[in-house]
Structure formats: C-alpha cells, structure tokens
Amino acid sequence: MADLNTSPTHQFVTEIYYFAVELPSSLMVFTKSLFKTVQSLNASRYTPVGKFLTLQLLTDIHIVSVRDDRDIIIKVHAAGLCGSELHVYRGHQPSDTGFIMGHEFTGTVVEVGPAVKTIKLGDKVVAPFTASCGNCFYCHNGCSARCVESQLFGCETLDGGQAEYVRIPMADGTAVKAPDTISDQALLLMADIFPTGFYGVKSAMELCPSQDIREATLVVIGCGPVGLCAILAASHYKPRHLFAIDSVDSRLEQARKLGAEPLNFESDRAGLEARIKEVTEGRGADMVVEVVGQSPALRTAFDIVRPFGAISSIGVHNKEIPWTGDDAYTKNIRVQMGRCPVRSVFPEALKLLEQRQHLIGFMFDHIMPLSQAAEGYELFEQRKTQKVVFTP
Numbered sequence: 001m002a003d004l005n006t007s008p009t010h011q012f013v014t015e016i017y018y019f020a021v022e023l024p025s026s027l028m029v030f031t032k033s034l035f036k037t038v039q040s041l042n043a044s045r046y047t048p049v050g051k052f053l054t055l056q057l058l059t060d061i062h063i064v065s066v067r068d069d070r071d072i073i074i075k076v077h078a079a080g081l082c083g084s085e086l087h088v089y090r091g092h093q094p095s096d097t098g099f100i101m102g103h104e105f106t107g108t109v110v111e112v113g114p115a116v117k118t119i120k121l122g123d124k125v126v127a128p129f130t131a132s133c134g135n136c137f138y139c140h141n142g143c144s145a146r147c148v149e150s151q152l153f154g155c156e157t158l159d160g161g162q163a164e165y166v167r168i169p170m171a172d173g174t175a176v177k178a179p180d181t182i183s184d185q186a187l188l189l190m191a192d193i194f195p196t197g198f199y200g201v202k203s204a205m206e207l208c209p210s211q212d213i214r215e216a217t218l219v220v221i222g223c224g225p226v227g228l229c230a231i232l233a234a235s236h237y238k239p240r241h242l243f244a245i246d247s248v249d250s251r252l253e254q255a256r257k258l259g260a261e262p263l264n265f266e267s268d269r270a271g272l273e274a275r276i277k278e279v280t281e282g283r284g285a286d287m288v289v290e291v292v293g294q295s296p297a298l299r300t301a302f303d304i305v306r307p308f309g310a311i312s313s314i315g316v317h318n319k320e321i322p323w324t325g326d327d328a329y330t331k332n333i334r335v336q337m338g339r340c341p342v343r344s345v346f347p348e349a350l351k352l353l354e355q356r357q358h359l360i361g362f363m364f365d366h367i368m369p370l371s372q373a374a375e376g377y378e379l380f381e382q383r384k385t386q387k388v389v390f391t392p
Contacts, residue, residue: 064165069115072171074125078188079161079370080104081380081388082129083224084293084316085154102390103129103153104191105161106184116171124178127161127168128342129153129192134173145341147173162373164392176346185364186357188389189229195349196340197229197291200314202348204287205237207310207334211287217241217280220260221301222291222315223251225363225387228258230289230314232356233349235259239287241279245272245300248383254362265300276304284309291315295322305333313337363387 064073079102109123119125132139132147139147151169154160159167168175178187186194200220205213218239220230223246234242235258244255245263252262263272276285284306290297293315299322301311311333328335342349353360366385368376369392376388 064159064163064167066111066113067167068169069113070170070172071111071113072109072116072119072125072168072175073111073165074105074107074127074168074175075110075165076105076107076161076163076392077124077184078106078367079163079390079392080188080191080193081162081376081390082192083226083380085377099154099156100159100161100163100166101154102160102162102166104188104193105153105166106178106188106191107161107166110165113171118172119175119177124187125168125175126178126187126191127153127166127175128195128346130339130342131158131169131174132343133170134343139173139344142344143341144173144343145339162370162390164370174343176343179350181354182350182357186353186360189360189363190342190346190350190353192340192342193226194229194233194353195342195345196314197226197231197289198233198349198352199340199342199345200226200230200289200291200312201233201237201287202345203314203336204289204310204312207312207336208286208308213237213239215240216286217243217276218287218289219243219245219276219285219301219304220255220289220291221245221265221297222293223248223255223262224291226314227251227289227291228254228363228386230291231255231258231260232359233352234289236352236356243272243276243285251383251386254386257362258359273304280306283307286310287312289314293317295319298322302327302331302333305331308332308334310334310336314340364389367391 066073082104085101106126109119109121109125112119112121130145131151132144133149136148138144149170151158216239218234220227220234223244231244242260243263244252244260245265246252247264247266252264256262263275265272285304286306287310288301288305290301290311290313298313302323305311363386366376366379367389370390373390376390379385380388
C-alpha cells in the first residue's frame with residue numbers, strides 16, 4: 001500500500017480495485033483510515049462471506065510513488081486477469097483485504113528510481129508476476145521465483161497492476177523492455193501465462209531426459225489460458241501424441257485447433273484413460289502437465305502417468321497432495337511443482353512465442369475497461385471467456 005508519509009518527486013492518482021469481505025460500512029471506515037481521503041465509494045456488488053470475496057471499485061486518492069531507489073513507476077496499458085486470481089476470488093486462498101489485484105500487466109515507464117540502470121523514462125515494459133533482485137543465488141541459478149527478495153504482484157505485500165499506475169520494485173531484476181519482435185498482445189502474455197505454460201512443458205521434458213519428445217505422449221490437464229499456452233508450447237516440440245483434458249467443450253475445441261486431441265474429463269473419465277493407454281501400449285502418458293490447481297486434476301495426472309513418468313504441476317494448489325507416499329513409491333513418479341520463474345525463463349520462452357504469436361488471437365476475446373472489473377471476474381469465473389484483459 002502507498003506510504004502517505006513519503007515525499008516523492010511525483011505522485012500518481014489511480015482508480016483501484018479491491019477484494020473485500022467487510023460490510024459496506026466497515027469497508028468505508030477501513031479505506032478512510034488507510035488512505036485518509038476518499039472521494040467516492042462505488043461497490044460493484046456484495047456476496048455472502050464464505051462464498052466469494054467481493055470486488056469493489058474505489059475512486060480514491062491512492063498514491064503510487066518511488067519508495068526505493070531501485071523502483072520504477074509505469075502507466076498501465078493493459079492488465080490481464082489470471083486463473084490463479086480466482087483462488088482468491090473464490091475464497092480458496094486465505095488472504096487479507098485492501099490490496100490491488102493483478103499480476104499480468106504492461107505499461108510505459110513514467111518514473112525511474114536513481115539506482116535503476118537498465119530502464120529509462122518512456123520505455124515500454126512488461127513485468128513478470130514476481131519481482132526479483134537479479135543478484136541472489138536463486139536469480140543466478142534460474143530460480144527467480146524464489147529470489148530472496150521476491151515479491152508477488154497483486155497481494156498483501158505488493159499492489160498489482162489492475163490500476164492506472166503500478167510500482168515495480170527491483171526494476172533491473174524484474175522489468176523487461178518490450179522487444180520489437182512481438183505484438184502488444186503477446187507482450188502481455190509474457191508477464192505470466194505463456195512462460196508458465198512453457199515452463200510446465202519444459203520441466204516435464206527435463207524430468208524424462210532419456211525420452212525423445214518426438215516419441216512421447218504428453219498430456220495437458222486444464223485448458224484455460226495457461227493450459228492452452230502449454231499446448232501451444234508443447235506442439236512446437238511435436239510429441240507423437242498430445243492430449244488435452246478439460247470439461248469445457250469450447251476450451252477443448254480450442255485445444256484441438258492448437259494441435260491436441262481433446263478428452264473430456266466430465267463426460268468420459270474412463271474413456272480418456274483408455275484412450276491414453278491405447279496409444280501407449282497400456283503404459284500411460286510419459287509426461288503430464290497439470291495446470292488446474294485442484295486435487296482432482298492432480299490425482300488424474302497421477303492416474304494417467306506411466307511408471308517413471310513425469311508430472312509437471314504449475315497449478316496453484318491449496319490442498320494436500322492427493323496421493324500417498326506409498327502410491328508414489330510404487331509408481332516411481334517424477335514430480336515438479338511450483339511457481340514459474342518467469343524472469344529466468346523469459347528469453348527462451350520469448351523465442352518460442354515469437355514463432356507462435358500468430359496463434360494467440362483467440363486469447364483476447366474480452367477486452368474491457370477497468371471500471372467493468374467486477375463483470376470481468378464473473379465472466380471468467382463462469383468460464384464464459386478465454387481471457388479477460390482490462391484497459392485503464
């Protein structure tokens with residue numbers, strides 16, 4: 001949150017969006033005490049506590065300013081809505097309230113801290129969804145998601161980009177100047193979902209180093225935006241069999257267009273397992289990329305992978321792992337789980353997206369003003385859109 005005791009060179013006023021579960025009266029008190037001055041409060045809607053958190057539109061005096069010499073401030077061009085944010089929206093991921101959502105965004109630099117060396121005023125940039133220093137052990141070893149100073153945009157400790165302006169800390173280790181080789185739409189995908197999908201596929205391949213990908217059976221579970229990016233990346237490597245699992249027909253159809261054979265988890269659970277075994281002489285999939293972030297999807301990954309096969313889980317999980325140690329021991333599975341180190345994999349993911357960006361237009365079916373954020377979240381929650389993008 002903004003520190004009202006600072007005296008920055010510039011201060012930027014922005015319309016912001018909050019998640020909150022307080023009643024209207026207590027929310028008003030909360031925001032007044034936090035920001036000192038509130039011009040108006042327009043609640044989009046209220047839902048019962050325990051079902052969904054409530055998205056509030058506040059037209060507020062919210063100060064975005066350089067707080068550290070390594071910071072930059074950008075004016076946001078576009079901010080994507082990510083599937084992982086639905087975990088907060090649904091209340092599945094415990095969270096405080098009062099912060100600005102959004103970890104996928106692009107924009108133009110309007111303020112630069114004195115210690116920043118690689119970014120200048122006027123640069124168009126994209127920020128990976130986690131800020132990183134670029135200098136620690138983890139950053140130097142390709143693990144930027146676990147940087148010792150790592151901060152996640154759009155949470156209690158760092159405001160996100162679903163706003164007019166956003167502060168990017170540790171800019172030299174975080175922000176990337178927009179290359180002239182990709183479109184603005186492709187640039188937005190590079191904040192999170194394309195590198196994450198790419199990372200899921202690449203991790204699965206690396207877990208099976210003796211397996212020729214051209215002879216492999218690879219399965220992607222979950223055909224939301226990240227899953228479709230994973231399919232886009234996987235198809236580049238040309239596995240012998242590429243399957244896509246979901247329960248939404250429109251998403252499965254898009255997966256088919258990208259080169260995957262669709263399998264419906266809801267209507268034919270037994271049939272999908274039979275089909276995978278059919279093409280693998282009864283063994284199961286060599287590699288499974290799980291994107292959903294829910295236990296049934298992770299259990300499905302376990303059920304369909306072959307012994308000594310690989311599960312690369314890039315979904316955000318909040319529950320216990322749905323198999324026992326004995327299950328894993330008996331099957332000799334190889335598992336990679338966790339957050340994508342976007343800044344570390346950025347160059348390699350970018351090279352692939354440069355070649356495949358002509359295929360991503362379907363992602364941008366709902367471009368909405370930020371004032372319609374509540375409607376955008378509802379559309380995405382109800383699976384009525386591939387991707388929601390907000391424009392301040």
